[in-house]
Amino acid sequence: MARYSVLKGFYDVEQTIGSGGFAKVKLGTHCLTKEKVAIKIMEKSRLGDDLPRVKIELEALKNLPHQNICKLYQVIETESHYYLILEYCSGGELFDHIVERNRLEEKQARVFFRQIVSAVAFLHDKGYAHRDLKPENVLLDKEKNLKLIDFGLCAKPQPGLDSFLYTSCGSPTYAAPELILGQKYLGSEVDIWSLGILLYALLCGVLPFDDENIDSLYRKILSGRYEESSCLSLESKRLIRSMLQVDPKKRITIDDLLSHPWLMKGFKEPVTKLCLHKVHEKDPSCLSVMAEYYRVSVDVMWSKLNSWTYDYNTATYMLLLSKKQRGLPIKLYNFALRDK
Ligand SMILES: CN(C)C[C@H]1CC[C@H](N2C(=O)NCc3cnc4ccc(-c5cc(Cl)c(O)c(Cl)c5)cc4c32)CC1
DSSP states (O other), X not given: OOTTGGGTTTEEEEEEEXXXXXXXXXXXXXXXXXXXXXXXXXXXGGTGGGHHHHHHHHHHHHHOOOTTBOOEEEEEEOSSEEEEEEEOOTTEEHHHHHHHTSSOOHHHXXXXXXXXXXXXXXXXXXXXXXXXXXXXXXXXXXXXXEEEOOOTTOBOOSSOTTSOBOOOOSOGGGOOHHHHTTOOBOHHHHHHHHHHHHHHHHHHSSOSSOOSSHHHHHHHHHHTOOOOOTTSOHHHHHHHHHHSOSSGGGSOOHHHHHTOHHHHTTOXXXXXXXXXXOTXXXXXXXXXXXXXXXXXXXXXXXXXXXXXXXXXHHHHHHHHHHHHHTTOOOOOOOGGGGGO
């Protein structure tokens, strides 16, 4: 069987652009719109007990439309594989963006940090905790907007985010003290700790707690002591300190972060935790282009789309919307697929 034959005709699969744990990520082109996409491919046989993480990530990505969270366009499941068709982020990892520049000026760090805080506040508002926030999981798109990725470790505790979690997960370097101690913890509080690590990395270009030896790394994290690098202004030091509190009850909350003076500097509005685009909006021009292509009425086309099953129609429609928002022509190519 040709590789990834289920994608044939719908997506051109190009080179591997990265790997995320138990997944391979390939660059792809959506045939009808010619838009670039990232295709996250997971072989079921190699998932083992990571299989539930796929379902968790799928549900999270479907329920969390936000301008700073990587968009999911389509889900394809075969007996052997899962394929996630995702928003392509041509700017790569935030981690590399920082390394290339050594560190970021406070002004640029603030623009980025506001976007990450907006995504995390939105997640928490929906009852999710990410639990693996780190610069490698924050990508940049073409317009230098940040996109949060990798929701395989996220948690949506049933009773709500104010109920305790127990599984120790995520990368130790970014993990909160209560998490590495194996204590019960609140997802919202461990995400705040990771945001503190992230802000320190943005401003200093290094990590506050780092050590090859895992035991001395743990000792450093549990001590809560880190070098307050000279490149940090007094306000930056205070903000980071309020997030890197060993006692989770003393840690700043995400809602306090939204309007914190440091985040407000140079801005009139607090960070929004809302999704700024209308989710599943009915856009007449995109709808009519698809209706015309498939030779059905607009109403029939909308009834096919309105179930939002993350099939090829969902992907085509969302990618047309994205083209429209970027001022590109709303058109479809490749009439070979017409009769599909
Ligand atoms: C923890 N790291 C190692 C993980 C790597 C994984 C590959 C990434 N990546 C590239 O390597 N090149 C460019 C590139 C461009 N667009 C992407 C769009 C989506 C995703 C994506 C989205 C979700 Cl929701 C997800 O779960 C996963 Cl695993 C990946 C990755 C992209 C990407 C960078 C981070």
